[in-house]
Structure formats: structure tokens, C-alpha cells
Amino acid sequence: MTDLPLLSLLTFLPAAAAALLLFLPRERLALLRGLALGATAADFLLSLQLYAGFDAAVAGLQFVEERAWIPRLGIQYLLGVDGISLPLVLLTTFLGLVVTAASFPWIRARAKEYYICLLLLQTGMLGVFVALDLILFYIFWEAMLIPMYFLIGVWGGPRRIYATIKFFLFTMAGSVLMLLAIFALYFAGREVLPSPTFALPGLLGVPLAPGQQTWLFLAFAVAFAIKVPMLPFHTWLPDAHVEAPTGGSVILAGVLLKMGTYGFLRFALPLFPDATRAFLPVVAWLAIAGIWYGALVALVQGDVKSLVAYSSVSHLGFVMLGIVALNLQAVSGALLQMVNHGLSTGALFLLVGMLYERRHTRMLEDFGGLFRVVPVFGGILLLIALSSIGLPGLNGFVGEFLILAGTFKARPLYGALGVIGVVLGAWYTLWMVQRVLFGPVRHEANRSLRDLTVAERCILAPILLLVVWIGIYPAPLLSVSEASLRALLARVEQGPAAAESAEGRAYGRPAPPRGSAAALPAPGGPS
Amino acid sequence: MPPLDWGALAPTLAVAASGLGLLAADMLTPRERRERLAWIPLLGFGAAAALSAGLWGSEARPVAGMLVVDSAACFFYGLFAVIGILTVLLSVPYIRREGIQFAEYYVLLTFAVLGMMVMAAAADLLMLFLGLETLSVALYVLAGFLRQRVTSNESGLKYLLLGAFASSFLLYGVAFLYGATASTNLDAIRAALTARAAPGPFPAVGVGLILVGLGFKVAAVPFHMWAPDVYEGAPTSVTAFMIAGTKAAAFAAFLRVVPVAGVSLEGAWPDVLWILAALTMGVGNVAAIAQRNLKRMLAYSGIAHAGYLLVALVAGNPLGTAGLLFYLVAYTFMTVGAFAVLIALGRRGEENLTLDAWAGMGTRRPLFALSMAIFMFSLAGLPPTAGFMAKFYVFSAAVEAGYIGLAILGVLCSVISVFFYLRVVVVMYMQEPGAEPVAGLLSPATALATLLGVAGTLYLGLFPSDAWEVAVRSVQGLAGAGG
């Protein structure tokens, strides 16, 4: 392995590119685009490098980078990946690249600012996935809102301002309480740890009383639940999705929504195992309700984007169900499903965007019969729809199946109830497909639609490839995360002590060969 | 009588000297070169900052123990000098534009800073009162400095009447403390009260009244009502100075009073502050929502930030006290920076103060708009800006001290605040510009002030560690800071 700080490079490369863009003249559109594309492509390659160097057999953190940041408070610049974050890092860089390329024809006004926002957003998202110090994580978590806020508010639809402020306030309202919980956790840790720290590996060793865990878990859970979004915190999503520009929607659905579920896996579960188990039924029922509710409401949407938004509520309900099932298959499935949802919903939004470019409407009633006019578009839409309803052989099935099988094994009732969502999912998805693609061509404007251009096909092709590939051979993704998830579950199921002795060594501890961070207790004084 | 400790007084004297020097230089400077007079306060403040940096880490009690020049005082000296420098940078183009380019302006400014410095170093309640009055009297004039404009008159009058009124309360409080302990020296009062079994009613009333006086200065609810009107009517550069400077000075005074207050009121002291902090955060943030005038919105925002700062006082632990210092520095950069943009994009008579005038600013003046956006995000407390780190310290201190409820209230209030801060960004970037052309006064001084604001805001947000070290060490010697 190299000694390069790979994660820092990966995280801050887009931001550096954004800074560079700031000083380029806005008239040089090709240059701006080229730079943005180059940066995201390089970032994607870096993430592949990360994948190549990742040791799937190790449960702990890898590629750890550790530097003192605010030493007096034990706040560190601590980065690392494990099997839980790696797939999401890959998803982020992949979608970042796709969205950058896809945005070329869509964004003509203020392109410079757009790509700056997109790149900053990517840094923020990657930061969320690799930061292991809670304060650092929180900073990325919040900071990421800013570029997203601009993306929706500046390049969005007619009600963009309402949508973007709602998005911002909703997510922020949830996360500020988490910040306080982080403080409380820190002070609790100060009592027992040799040196106080905000770093996750250190905080994992803090024993918490059940009552304390309850409150802290709730504060974390609300922040994450809003981001997921779980019922009943979901209403920001349809607005944000409908109003966001296509690129924003793709990132929002593809990556941002995963942060909530990732947060559960990374922080809420391992930090508060007792509370997790205590709240399991609540979260599970909310997840199931979300699955059904999202699916039902999606059924009566007139706007494709808002339909997809509600479908996300439903899909992420599955993910949440898988997470709280506390079963290896379910959690693996949930993690895989995060990636799957990113791919298929991302592709759906891209398709909707491509359609919107041509027709300037997203209302279902304005379509119909498009399969005849734009068969390639239709075929891809159909495939993606099938992926999202979990047709075996495509990616969605693997995730959904693992979630439900695992949940069923651990908690049969929840699993069985979740299965109903599979039927509902097919219902609204096929209904959408039918209204867009099938039936007679009802509108004259639709008769002259152009089919997807070569560029558009090239943008979608990698997603389709992944959709099929993961559906047939998901092993590369599943195996990467298994060790980490096993350790996580051991910790949640049996408490921290069990995790120490369990396979893969202690959860959250970096792998010994990976660097100096093995002794993670944070420095107390200035270093 | 002991000899004066000139070394410890040097920063104060530098500022005083620059004020007196201005008066002299004004007579020697022809009208058309008056702009150059701005160099004198800049030099004075610069010298004060450098001198106080040199003094930092030592402790002296000059003027017969009436002043205490410790690390905290030096920290505030430095902060006041920064505020002074930024204000001068804002003022240069502003007072030229508004036709109030008189040396008196800078003189009053320097003496106001002098008053602030005295407040921050007060070891005696009498000095505290004198510093407060030096500051106040200068500000009464500065607030009404736009003599031709009725709003400025009104601002000056309101500040004068209410300020004097509140000062009398403070003084009355001093009288009661004196009556209870036969001294106006803070250490002596504290020692006397500590020696007693029960402090009795006089100290409590005294501290209560002092709280009213200082609460007025920081614009704590319900003593805040002057603030929006005065801030709105005063010349914008003065508003910037008041909103950052007065607040900093009053909180510096608060820190001096805390030990006495703690002894006098015991548990009631944090309780009272708790209520004040909650009210101030709530009212400041909620009231700001309905504001369409940017200056007035910033005034309410100033009230709200006073509330956050009070949270730090409530916490009363080293983390909170250092957090208070850090917060004041951060607040200075972001709020003065915001006023710099306000001045830079305003016109004579300041027509651009309503939100609508800012529509489309993102494309018309991209760099200023970007700076303004950064200031707004920082004021709202979003990372990676100074505002976030400041709130981080303050609220973590509250959590540490067990004031979870107040912390929750505080963060919820800052969520509310996001709404009106972001509205500025919304208008700048997400609304189409109106037909009117944007006036812009691209003075190097304002640009520099804005740049300094941005630099400070981002630096403190991204690399808060150094400033935090300084803040922590500054309060280490402070009695009653808990550590």
C-alpha cells in the first residue's frame, strides 16, 4: 500500500477542484466542465484504488488517518473506512461522476457555480462517510447541507425556495439535538476514559447507563431518521425532490438519503446497543409503516419525481427494517440496498430528467405510449423499474431478499409484514411504467420525442451494467462488508465486551497493520 | 501612593493617546486630507493590540488596584483593538459617503474603545461604571452622528434616555454592594461576602441591579428594546461597532462581576441568567424572522447572539468562559463582516437595506454576495464557519454544566435563526434581480474589512484550535471562572 493519505485525497480532491473552479472565467464552459468531470473521474479512480487496497477480511477500520485538530478537547481529524462505509464511498464517487457528466446539457445558467456546489457536496458526502471523529462527522454532515441548499434553491423548479428551506430546516432541526447528544457522550466518556475524546473508537468504550443511552439514542435516531427519511419525518423529501434539478435529485436520493441509514449503522447502533435493542420494535414498526405508507402514497402521485420520492420512503423503510433486524443477512442486505437504491433511484431521476429536458413536464398524465416513440428510453426505464421492484436477477432483489430473509429469521412477524411491501412496490412502479410508457400516445408533443442520445446512453450504461452485475454477482460488495457487519452485530447483540472477543477483533478498532492509529485514545493535552 | 504601572497601562494609554492625537491632528489637517486621519486610530488600535499581546500571560493591578490587567483583560484589549480596526475600515468610506467626515467621529470611536478597555480590566465597580459611561457617552453621540437625519437623531435620543436610565440602575446596585461591604473593589466585596454566613438582602439587590445595567448593555431580554431601534437608526459603521463592541465590553464586565454575583446570589445567579438567556435567544431569533430590513434583522440577530453568550455565562465553567471569549471573537468577524458588505453594497441614505434590494446580488456582485453568504451561514452557526465552532463551545459548556434544557432551547433557536439568515442568501442567489442598478462603493477599506471578516470566519471555523488555546489560557486566571 502507498503511504499517501488516500482518504484525505479522496475527500478533498473535489473541494480543491471547486476552489480552482472559483478562479476560472465563467465563459470557459468547456474548461469548467472538463475540470469538474476530471476531478470526479479522478475521485472515482481513487475510490477504486481504495477498494483495491481494502482488506475484506478485516472488520476494523482501514486507511486510518489521524491528526490532532483541537487537541485540548480531544477532537481529531480522524478518517478511516471499513466494510460499512466503503460501499457508500464507492457509490458516492460513482454517482458524483455520473451526475457531473449528466449535467452538461442541463445546466447552462451559472454552470460554474453549479459545478462548484456539486464538487463541494461531494467532499461533504465523502467526509460524512469517512469521518470517525464525531465532531468532524457532524461538521461534514451539516456543511454538506449548504451546497445542497444552493443546488435546490438556485437551479430548482418553481417552488424551489420553499423546498430548499424546508429541506434545510428539517434536516438541521434533527441534527442539532444530535450535536448535544455528542457533547453528552463526550462528557460521559471524560469520566471514564484516560483522555477525553470525540473519536468514535474511543467513545465506543464508554459504558452508558440504560437511561442515558435512551436519550442519546433518541437524539441520534431523530437526526438520522429525518435524513433517511423515516415516517413521519419524510415530508421534506417530496418537496426537495420535485423542486431539485435532476443532478440534485440524483445526489439527494442516491447518496444523501443513505447518510441517515449509515448514521444508524455507524453511530447509533454501536454506541447505544442497549437502547437499540430497546427501541427495536419502535423503529421496526416505523420502518414497516414507512414501507407501506410510502408505497401507497406513491400510488396516487401525479408527478413522477414525487412518486419516486415516496418510493424512496418505501425503499428506505426496507433498509431501516434490515438495519434494526440485527441479523447479518438483513444488515448486509440493508447496506447493499443502500447502494442499490442509489443506483436505481439515481437512474430513475436521470431518466426523468432526460424526459423533462424534452417535454418540460413531469406529470404522468402528460405521457403515455412513450415506449413506441422512444424505445431505448422505455427499455431502460423498464429495466430500472424492475430493478427497483426487486426482480430476481437485478440488484434490487438481492438487497430486498437479504433484508427480508434476515429480518424474517430474526423477527418473523416484521419480515412477513415487510414482504407485503414488495407487492405494493410492484404496484406503484408498474402503474408508473404503464402511465409513462404504455397505452396510446395521447399528446401530440410526445410523438416527436427524441430517443436517448449517445451521450445519454453512455451515462446510463454504467448504471445499468451495475444493476445487472450486482443482481447476478453481488459477492464483491457483500463480502467487503461482512466482517465489519459481523463485528457490529456482535457488539449490538451481546454488548461491547462480546465484540472485543468476537471475530474480526474489536469493532471499530483499526486493523493493526494499517497504521499507527491502533492506540486510538485521543491525546489529552496539546500535542 | 504607589507609582503607576505604566507598562500595564500601555495599551489603554495608546488608545487614549491616539484619541487625543486625533484632536490635535484635526486642527493641523486641511479639510481635503481629513481622510488620512483614519490612520491615527488605526495606529493606536494596532499599538494597543501589540502591547496587549506582549502583556498577555502576566498580571498587574495598576491604578491602586482599580484595574486588573490579566490575560483576560489583554484578550479583550486585543479583541477591542480588532473591533476598532475593523470599524475604522468600515467607516472610512461610509462617513465620506454620508458627509460626516469629521475627526470627532474617530475621536469618539477611540474613546469608546477606551471605555471598553476600562470595563474589561475593571477590578473595581467604580471603574466599571466609569468605563461604561465613557463608552456610553461616546456612543450616544455616535448614534446620533448623522445630525441631519431624523432616524439618527431618534437613535441617539433613545439610546441616551434609556442608556442613562439603565446606568442609574447599575450605579444604584453598586451603591448597595458598597453599603453591604464598605468597598467597591470586586475582590474586597467578594472576600467580605464570603466571610459571612449569609450575604443578606443588600448584595442580592445590588447584584440584581447591576445585572439590569449590564443586561441592558448586552441587550438581554427584557432590557433589549432599545437595541433594534438604536441599531437601525445609527450610522451603519457605528451600528457595527456597537453590536460587536458594546456586547464584548459588557460581557467582559460580566466576567468581572461573576465572582461577586456568585457569592451574593448563590444558586439564583445561574437561574436568573438561565431565564434571561432563554428569553433573549427566543425573542431575538423569533423577532428577527419578521424583519425585512437587513440592518434591523442584524440588530435582532445581535440580541439573539447575546442570548447564546448568556448561555456560556450560565454554564459558568472554564469551557463556557473560554467559549464566551471565542464566541465574541467569532461574532466580531462575522457580524462586522456582514456590516461591511452592507456598507459596500449600500448607497447614500442606505436604500439597499431592505431585503428586496438584495435580489440577484449573487450574480451582480458575486464576491460580496459570497462573503455575505458566508457571514450568514456563520451567524446561523453552520459548519465549517466560526459561528459553528463558537456555538459548539458554548453549548458543549452548557451540556457539561448540566443545562441540557437550555442547550436544547439554544440549538432549536439557532434552527429558527437559520430561516432568516438563509433568507438573505435566498434573496441574493435565488431571486431575479430587480430593474434598479446596484450601487456599489468599492472602497479598498471596505473590501479589506470584508476580506478580514471572511478570513476570520473561515479560519476560526476550520482551524479553531489556536484561538481556542488563547481563549482557554486567557480565562485560566479569572476568579470565578470555575477553574
Added chain:
Amino acid sequence: MVPLNAYLLVGAFLFITGVVGVATRRNALVIFMSVELMLNAVNLTFVAFARFLGSLDGQVVVFFVMTVAAAEVAVGLAIIVALFRNRETVNVDEVNLLRG
């Protein structure tokens, strides 16, 4: 000998008189005078305490307060005059351009 409390009560009475004046009067000059009354009430309190505590500090304070009051008056009158020039009124009820 007149007890301390008597002086304090007189001081308090004067202070409250000033407060009431500030609260009820509409003429800026009168309000300002009421504030001065409050300051003087405090002065009385200081002197009384000083006398009974046998400490000179309180009496010294009074001199400072009087100086400060003088400065305030000078500035205050100037401000009220400036206002009067622009508005031709010193009634605070008519000075409410800034509100909301």
C-alpha cells in the same frame, strides 16, 4: 441620630420618583431630568453608606458620578437640541420612526 435606613428610604424614594418620571413623562428634557434625579438618589445612598460605614470611598464615588452626570447632560442636551432642530419637538411620543 437619624438611622441609616431613613437615608436609604429617602434615596429610594427619590430613585423611584425618578423612575416614575422617566416612565410617565413625555418631554425628553423632563425624562432626562428624571434620570439625573435617579443619579442623585444614588449619590445620596452612597454618601449615607459612607457616613455610616466610616469609609471615604462612597463619598469619592459621588464626585465621579457627578462628573459623569455632567458629561451625560452635555451630550444629552446636544442630542435633544439636534432632534429639536430636525423635528421641532422633544415629545418622545412623536419620536417613533424606528419601531417593529
Added chain:
Amino acid sequence: MSVPEALWLIPACPLAGALLNGLLGRRFPRRLVGAVGCASVGAAFLAALAGLQALLALPPEARRLESALFPWITSGDLRASVGLLWDPLAAVMALVVTGVGFCIHVYSLGYMGDDRDYPRYFAFLNLFAFFMLVLVLADNYLLLFLGWEGVGLCSYLLIGFWFERERAAEAGKKAFLVNRVGDAGFLVGLFLLWTAFGTFDFGALFGRMAGTPAGDPVLTAVALLLFFGAAGKSAQLPLYVWLPDAMEGPTPVSALIHAATMVTAGVYMVARSSPLYDRTPEVLAIIAWVGALTAVFAATIACAQNDIKRVIAYSTISQLGYMFLGLGVGAYASGIFHLTTHAFFKAFWSKDEILAAAQHGGFTGPWLLGLGGAFLTAFYMFRCFALTFAGTFRGEPGGLTRVHDAPPSMAVPILLLAALAVVGGGLGVPPERGLLHGFLAPVLPAPSGAPAAAPEGGVGTALLSVTLALAGAALAGLWYGRRPAIPARLAARFPGLHRLVAGKFFVDEVYAAVIVRPLESLARWCYRVGDGVLVEGAVNGTAALVEWGSRALRRVQTGFVPNYVVSILLGTVLLLAYLAFGR
């Protein structure tokens, strides 16, 4: 290449065809499209034949070849691989699928000759064959499920092939959804299987099951759930509703697929699971009942339909009912036999066999129902025949001229199938000892409880059944050939009954009223009230409250100095009062 290694070729051929036609077909000349389509399935058929030969060369006990291809889903102790199994059952099914499939392909050359979506059609058809082959060749339940859902997908695509017709698109969706309902049950069954036995692999699973006592509740539940899935795919009560609508697809082809191949997936799956069902006799009884009821129920409806396609559809359902009856009484091989012959078209032999088995197994109720069904079947078939060919032309004038004889590419496969239908019956002669039964014996044992040889009973039932069938045919001939007035009079005499039957017992309407529309209303309610009022109300209400507070505070800020003084005073008084009394 040995058989196991080459096994993947059987499904791979149609897949290759599907990909070729699907991706590049629009650039191919039409002939090439057709050639690719037919050749790929033909090749699969030949491969299956070769496989059959290899299988026959082995001793009966050794006729089980496996080919593990690659791991599919691996997560902890959940392991599902892509692996193929070649045993007599798989071979028979593969031959039926590829054989009938080939015929359909050839037939389609002509039938779809003028369709503009020729390549798409063949791509779908090939894809169908691929999934069907995956289904029958899978060596584990999960891969079987892949094929299972895959054929569901193809059926969706083919039913809705003429997607510009709303009804076709709607029917396709309906088929998929109803199948999904069944599949949901199937899935839960799979979860339960995995939870209980830790594997999906047929071999391992049935091995582990052997250690479980019969009547184990888990087994019962699994058996029921899997059957629920089968009921969806094979159009049994109560999930048959999609099949009649499925006739919206390209007429004969799609009908043949639904009549001959796909719908038999359920039958195949139950047969494949015979080790499971053998241990759950009570579920078998349920299957028998469901099958018998479906047979009669669908036959009844068929009697009152005037659309040939509908009649065929209900006939299919009815025949599927027989197959399940057969499975239910434990006559797996007979069920498969019926499946095979039904695929070739119709065979009474196989049905009689099932009825005989039912009688022997003591399933009196289903047996009687089955007999009734036989009568009804003959009745509606002859009714249909009489109305179509024998009666006077009832269509619009001139319509008759458009009716023409089929082109050779269509006629040949039909004739071929007809021939097979006749010959096919012979595969099962004599009952219980037929060629097919013998071949399938290692996989599908003879019905437990029923003695291997019970010729007199079987013959008796067969006689009875044939008699009833003849009676039904005669009645149909009488009513619809000679005396058309009778049915009309009967309809007038029992109007309610007639409406009920002609209206297909209004099952669709009941489903719509009980399930679909309430759900849709619930969805609208959730959107309008749940989101619109409750959640958004809370969200926007909070915002409105804050704004209201802001306006109120604005009003308090009057600009009058005295008011401000009062505020300070009030604050002071409260503060001092708190300090004095509050502590």
C-alpha cells in the same frame, strides 16, 4: 463435454437469442430476427434431447446430474448458488418447454409476421424460454424463484405486448401483480425454509427434511406458502384472476404460453417439492380441494362465456385445477403427465388417471368435483365448438371474409402439436405404468397410500368420467347445435344464476371492491390527510406559530420610549422579586 458441464447451454441459448434480438434486433433483417429466435430455442431443445439421451443411458437411480456454476448470494450462513440440476423431472419439463416453445416460435414467424415489433417480440419470447428453463433446471429454490419471477416478467411483457392498447397494458400489470401476491407467499415460504433448514438447495433441503417429523408445523407452513405462490403462477383459486385477462396478449401465442408452459410452473414446483409435500398430507388435501374447486369453478364460468379466448382461458384454469388435484392426491407423476399432454393440448387419459388416484386416495369430495368438472369440460368445449364452427355466423357481415386459413408456418406447428396431443396420451398408457411415469419414478414416487396397481378402479373411474364427458358433449350438441332455444330459456328462468355465471361470479369486481379500491382510497387518504394535513400541518403549523410570534413581537416593539422603559422596569421588578421571594 459431459452433461453437467454443458447443462448451462440449455438456458444459455435462448438467453443469447434474447440479448441478440433485444439489443440489436432492430438493425437485423426480419428473417434474421426470426431465425435467431427460433434457432436459439431449437438449439436448446436439441441440447435437452441430448441431455435426455445421456440421462437415459444411466441407471434409473443415478439419473441425477448437477452442475454448480457460481455462487450467487452469499451472506453469512445464507448461501444461494447458481446451479443446475438434470434429472428426469427437469428433463421432461425442459423438453416440454423447449419443444412447445419451439413450436410457438415457429408459429410466431407467421403470426407476428406483420408486426412492427418483431424483434422485441422474439426477444421477449426467448427471454421467456430462458427463465422457464432456469426455473425447471434450478437446483435450489432461490434460483427457481429467479426463473419464477422471470417468467412472470415475460408474461407481463408479452401480455402487454401491444402496449398501446390500454387493456393489454392493464392486463399485463394485473398478471404481474397477482403473481406478486402469490410470490410474496412463496418468498415467506423460502424465508421459513431457510430459517428452519439453513439452505435452499433441493438436495440438502430434502435430506434435512427427512429428519423432521411429518406434520411439523414449519413444514406445513412452508408447504402452504409455496402452494400459495404456485396458486398465483398457476392461476388457482383465489389467484386465478389474471389469466383470463392475459388473453390480451398476441392471441394464440401468448395463450399457448399461458396455457402450456408458464402456468405449469406452479405444478412443476409442487412436483419438485414432492418430498416436502409428502410430509404434509393435510396440505396435499388442501391442494386437492383447491384444484378440484378451481377445475369446477372455472369450467362453470367457461360454460357461459361467448369469447373463445375466454373459454380457452377458463379451460386452462380448469385443467390446471386438475393438475393440482393430481398433485394434491399425491399423483405427482400424473400431474406432470397431464401437464405434458395438456401442453400438447388435451388429454383425457391423464385426467382420468388423476381422478382414479383421487378415488383411491380417499379424496371423495375432490373426486366428485373432478367428475363434475369432466362433464362440464366436455360441455363447454363442445359448446364452444358448436358456436364457433357449426352455428350460423354471428359476427358483423363481411367479417367472415377476413377469416382465412393459416399460413404454413402457423399450420405446421399446430398440426405438430395436435399430433403430439394424440400421441402424448399414449405416453401415459397404461395408467400408472406408462413410459412417463416410469421415467419420473425416481423423482416422483407413486401416490402414497394408493396401491400401484388398481386397474379395475382406475378403469371404472375412467369409464365414469368418459361417460360423463360424453353426456356433457351430447348436451352441448343438443343445446347449441340443435335446440339453441333451451339455453336461452334456461337463462331466462334463472336470471340471477345466469348473470352470476356469465359475470364470472364477479370475482374481479369483488377484489376491486374489497382490496384494490380500499387500498387506493387509503392511499389517497394517506396523501391528503396523512401527509397533507397531519404531517405537513405539524410542520407548517410550527412555522406559522413562529411567524405569528414574530409578528406579535413586532407589534410589541412600538418605538415609544415609555414602553421600553416599562419593559426595563418590569424586568427589574420581576428580577428583584425573584431574588427576594423566588428562592
